[in-house]
Amino acid sequence: MNTETETPAPAGQALLQLIGLRKEFGTRTVNVAVDDVTLDVHEGETLALVGESGCGKTTLTRLLLRLLEPTAGSVRFDGRDLAALSAAELRAVRRRLQVVFQDPYSSMNPRMRITDIVAEPLVTHDPAARGRRGRARTRQRVGELLEAVGLDAGIQDRYPHEFSGGQRQRISIARALASEPRLLVLDEPTSALDVSVQATVLDLLAELQQRLRLTYVFVSHNLAVVGQVADRVAVMRRGRLVEVGEARQVFRSPQHPYTRQLLDAVPVMDPRRGRRAADRTPLTSEEGR
Amino acid sequence: MTVMSPAAATGQAPAAAPAAGSGLRVLRALLRNKLAVLALAVLVLLLTAALFAPLIAPYDPNAQNLLLRLQPPAWQSRGSGAHLLGTDQLGRDILSRVIYGARVSLLVGAGAALLAGVVGTAVGLVSGYFGGWADRVLMRLADVQLAFPALLLALAIVGFLGSGLWYVILVLGFTGWVSYARVVRSEVMSLRSRDFVTEARAIGVTDITIMRRHLLPNVTAPLATIGTLHVAAAIVAEASLSYLGLGVPKETVTWGSMLADGQLYLGTSWWVAVFPGIALMLTSLAINITGDALRDVADPKAYRR
Amino acid sequence: MTTDRPARDRSRRSADAKPLLEISRLSVDFRLDTSVVHAVQDVSLHVHAGETLAVVGESGSGKSATALSVLGLNPTPPCVYAGGEILFDGRDMLKLSEKELGAIRGRDIAMVFQDPMTCLDPLQRVGAQVAEVLRHHTGVSRAEAREAALAAMDEVGIPDPALRYRQYPHELSGGLRQRVMIATALVGRPRVLIADEPTTALDVTVQRQILDLLVTLQHKHGMAVVLITHDLAVVAETADRAVVMNKGKVVESGDVVDVFDRPADDYTRRLLAATPRLEAV
Numbered sequence: 066m067n068t069e070t071e072t073p074a075p076a077g078q079a080l081l082q083l084i085g086l087r088k089e090f091g092t093r094t095v096n097v098a099v100d101d102v103t104l105d106v107h108e109g110e111t112l113a114l115v116g117e118s119g120c121g122k123t124t125l126t127r128l129l130l131r132l133l134e135p136t137a138g139s140v141r142f143d144g145r146d147l148a149a150l151s152a153a154e155l156r157a158v159r160r161r162l163q164v165v166f167q168d169p170y171s172s173m174n175p176r177m178r179i180t181d182i183v184a185e186p187l188v189t190h191d192p193a194a195r196g197r198r199g200r201a202r203t204r205q206r207v208g209e210l211l212e213a214v215g216l217d218a219g220i221q222d223r224y225p226h227e228f229s230g231g232q233r234q235r236i237s238i239a240r241a242l243a244s245e246p247r248l249l250v251l252d253e254p255t256s257a258l259d260v261s262v263q264a265t266v267l268d269l270l271a272e273l274q275q276r277l278r279l280t281y282v283f284v285s286h287n288l289a290v291v292g293q294v295a296d297r298v299a300v301m302r303r304g305r306l307v308e309v310g311e312a313r314q315v316f317r318s319p320q321h322p323y324t325r326q327l328l329d330a331v332p333v334m335d336p337r338r339g340r341r342a343a344d345r346t347p348l349t350s351e352e353g354r
Numbered sequence: 355m356t357v358m359s360p361a362a363a364t365g366q367a368p369a370a371a372p373a374a375g376s377g378l379r380v381l382r383a384l385l386r387n388k389l390a391v392l393a394l395a396v397l398v399l400l401l402t403a404a405l406f407a408p409l410i411a412p413y414d415p416n417a418q419n420l421l422l423r424l425q426p427p428a429w430q431s432r433g434s435g436a437h438l439l440g441t442d443q444l445g446r447d448i449l450s451r452v453i454y455g456a457r458v459s460l461l462v463g464a465g466a467a468l469l470a471g472v473v474g475t476a477v478g479l480v481s482g483y484f485g486g487w488a489d490r491v492l493m494r495l496a497d498v499q500l501a502f503p504a505l506l507l508a509l510a511i512v513g514f515l516g517s518g519l520w521y522v523i524l525v526l527g528f529t530g531w532v533s534y535a536r537v538v539r540s541e542v543m544s545l546r547s548r549d550f551v552t553e554a555r556a557i558g559v560t561d562i563t564i565m566r567r568h569l570l571p572n573v574t575a576p577l578a579t580i581g582t583l584h585v586a587a588a589i590v591a592e593a594s595l596s597y598l599g600l601g602v603p604k605e606t607v608t609w610g611s612m613l614a615d616g617q618l619y620l621g622t623s624w625w626v627a628v629f630p631g632i633a634l635m636l637t638s639l640a641i642n643i644t645g646d647a648l649r650d651v652a653d654p655k656a657y658r659r
Numbered sequence: 660m661t662t663d664r665p666a667r668d669r670s671r672r673s674a675d676a677k678p679l680l681e682i683s684r685l686s687v688d689f690r691l692d693t694s695v696v697h698a699v700q701d702v703s704l705h706v707h708a709g710e711t712l713a714v715v716g717e718s719g720s721g722k723s724a725t726a727l728s729v730l731g732l733n734p735t736p737p738c739v740y741a742g743g744e745i746l747f748d749g750r751d752m753l754k755l756s757e758k759e760l761g762a763i764r765g766r767d768i769a770m771v772f773q774d775p776m777t778c779l780d781p782l783q784r785v786g787a788q789v790a791e792v793l794r795h796h797t798g799v800s801r802a803e804a805r806e807a808a809l810a811a812m813d814e815v816g817i818p819d820p821a822l823r824y825r826q827y828p829h830e831l832s833g834g835l836r837q838r839v840m841i842a843t844a845l846v847g848r849p850r851v852l853i854a855d856e857p858t859t860a861l862d863v864t865v866q867r868q869i870l871d872l873l874v875t876l877q878h879k880h881g882m883a884v885v886l887i888t889h890d891l892a893v894v895a896e897t898a899d900r901a902v903v904m905n906k907g908k909v910v911e912s913g914d915v916v917d918v919f920d921r922p923a924d925d926y927t928r929r930l931l932a933a934t935p936r937l938e939a940v
Binding site for chain 3: 117118259260261263264286287288289290292293312313316317326327328329330331332333334335336337
């Protein structure tokens with residue numbers, strides 16, 4: 066996504082720092098969903114978090130959004146420990162830390178108009194956006210946001226079900242941008258979309274990142290998409306990070322056997338190179354359970 | 355788009371319909387159901403009767419005329435046009451009493467349902483959204499509540515506090531909240547894991563606002579259904595209490611007390627009990643049919659997507 | 660629309676052999692309350708024994724409606740078969756009674772769906788569900804059906820079939836559940852297997868295993884496979900020929916190498932361009 070190569074930035078420049086994060090679930094039988102994860106996300110980069118279902122990547126995003134309390138470890142945003150913040154301070158930090166979810170159908174309240182959906186972060190954080198006078202200003206701002214994501218400002222009074230998956234995802238992005246965030250967690254933002262729609266949404270995200278100097282944490286199971294957007298890649302398995310590195314490096318010369326296994330499994334887009342059964346060697350690994 | 359898969363087509367179709375959530379849409383769908391229209395008509399008639407009882411009723415419902423005791427309805431051989439549905443054992447006009455009785459029945463039904471709805475929804479929202487110990491305590495409370503037969507509880511409380519219209523409403527309201535709470539709780543539990551709730555939390559929206567803005571509007575459809583059914587149940591329950599002499603004071607006319615009075619004369623003067631009985635049955639039937647129809651049309655598949 | 664070029668012999672069959680399954684000029688409508696959706700319009704395609712045909716398209720392309728038509732599985736109403744025929748073994752599937760279709764479903768033509776969790780009965784042991792297909796179609800005894808089911812489960816690579824036989828769907832991982840679905844499809848030794856997005860719900864490493872399994876089984880049994888998918892990479896890996904659908908119509912069909920190298924239709928070109936490639940990194 067960014068053209069300049071990311072050289073490992075000095076620690077001081079990390080916008081988001083995960084330090085020794087651990088999350089356990091359950092009381093009797095303890096299930097470690099996230100196990101000692103330490104990771105820096107630098108200003109302006111796209112860090113992709115990659116892994117298969119059940120690897121703990123969803124839990125990790127919930128931890129970094131502070132929707133879950135970690136069992137151990139800490140999350141620092143812009144140098145401040147989220148756990149040490151008061152409720153009011155945490156709300157202020159949340160403006161700068163937004164999320165876009167995978168399923169554009171369940172990510173919007175079906176009973177709210179587009180204008181109220183997009184304005185929710187504004188109304189929540191800015192008292193001036195409320196009330197009669199604030200309303201006109203808010204509509205103006207929502208219109209701008211919708212236009213920024215390639216939608217018509219005039220759709221404000223419509224309801225989510227009137228829109229296609231791709232349009233809904235744009236609306237979700239508009240909402241995430243409403244509070245002028247610095248970091249967006251993109252949780253499988255294109256997995257529910259058709260390929261052609263996916264391409265346009267990825268383009269939009271790239272453009273917004275450039276224009277607004279956003280930092281992305283891009284969670285995905287689709288390595289081909291990750292290869293297209295990521296500056297750096299973190300590969301997760303069974304709650305742990307097995308490999309973190311520059312995207313090109315990780316994809317071209319994976320260090321960890323699991324990363325290699327993941328890359329090998331991706332179907333190749335060339336019917337001649339396609340590993341048809343005759344010349345395939347069966348995978349030796351055993352799938353879970 | 356001229357062509358799409360059936361799934362895409364159904365997902366797209368509501369776009370042509372009026373905006374989601376408008377009561378107009380629900381009403382229009384409701385009017386397509388003939389039985390529901392009939393039921394609604396009965397309810398409107400009843401409501402009018404209750405509201406304008408003094409204007410409509412031919413007599414004072416408590417005016418006695420011992421000379422005209424147990425007169426049969428007008429169409430019977432000994433009946434007279436003066437008392438269309440006949441008179442009771444004290445010579446009171448049955449038609450007037452049925453009309454006045456509608457006031458108490460509807461007031462008790464609506465009042466009890468509203469009270470139970472408010473309490474139950476609040477409990478369900480808190481229980482479903484927060485979970486944990488709050489949920490455990492509230493749901494155990496609900497179990498305890500359910501373990502008592504509602505009518506028995508009502509009997510005990512009325513017997514203890516004394517009778518009166520407001521006591522009856524209070525009692526029937528507080529014995530009915532559990533079903534609302536259960537339904538709201540389970541809806542909320544599935545809603546709270548939906549992304550839009552998580553997203554609101556990530557934005558920093560407060561819990562109260564999340565409940566008000568994101569959860570409550572999405573549980574209204576099942577609430578409306580239980581509400582109507584509860585109105586009917588409460589009306590019948592009031593009649594039962596009044597029948598047992600534990601409902602409202604004697605001078606307030608209710609269908610239940612009329613039934614109780616009439617039962618003694620069932621063998622000779624059937625009309626004393628039968629007309630309030632028919633009124634009770636029609637009301638409860640009409641409300642139930644409306645409730646069912648409401649549930650069918652208010653389940654907006656468009657919202658579920 | 661389907662002017663197949665002389666098919667290249669990639670699947671060990673003679674070019675002039677009669678296709679096993681042939682759909683010609685199929686049209687399927689969905690009559691909704693206020694409108695008619697022409698889900699499938701004039702679609703023709705065919706598949707030979709031992710060959711894999713991929714039907715590619717995005718949502719709303721009509722690919723699933725086409726696949727479901729073969730076994731008469733579209734819900735009627737609202738679905739109406741507006742025209743065309745589906746020839747299998749010289750019989751038009753659209754003209755068969757429900758009973759005749761029932762005899763073909765699962766036996767001659769089997770289907771595998773995207774989400775095994777919704778296709779498997781949560782309250783029945785998975786082994787019984789595999790065996791049921793056989794019990795339904797052939798008069799075999801319970802013990803024989805059990806043997807065949809265990810063999811099928813073994814064949815699709817389910818470790819310790821005897822143990823898994825007794826388990827319930829929720830006790831299995833997604834990959835194992837999909838293997839159970841495939842075992843269910845294979846136990847009747849079908850001649851045509853229709854797989855509707857069989858790996859879309861699976862993780863990439865599991866997808867790899869399932870795709871490998873499908874290709875291996877096809878070679879072993881000489882089945883015709885119709886693979887419904889939105890994923891061009893899956894097509895490249897598994898198919899001999901591909902049919903590209905868009906908005907209910909076939910826009911392109913041909914040998915998979917030709918489709919990828921020289922897409923004739925603009926939509927195919929756009930689809931190819933939009934698909935992210937790992938090789939490009």
